[in-house]
Amino acid sequence: MNNRIKELANQCRIEYRDGHGGFIEQFDEERFAELIVRECADIATMNQYQSYTPGHYVLKHFGVE
Secondary structure, eight states, rough: OOOOHHHHTTTEEEEEOSSSOEEEEEHHHHHHHHHHHHHHHHHHHHHSSSOHHHHHHHHHHHHHO
């Protein structure tokens, strides 16, 4: 997995106390999807006038071949 995807995933982890002195970790899938979509939109906008399609730059950014 690309490091940027890992960074985005880490931003979506929520920890809260379980009431017994421990912690419960939850993953916010909706937030994760939103962060990826926003990053893709930013990449596409930054590269809209380049020689390749914006999709090419999105794939390259996330290390998807």
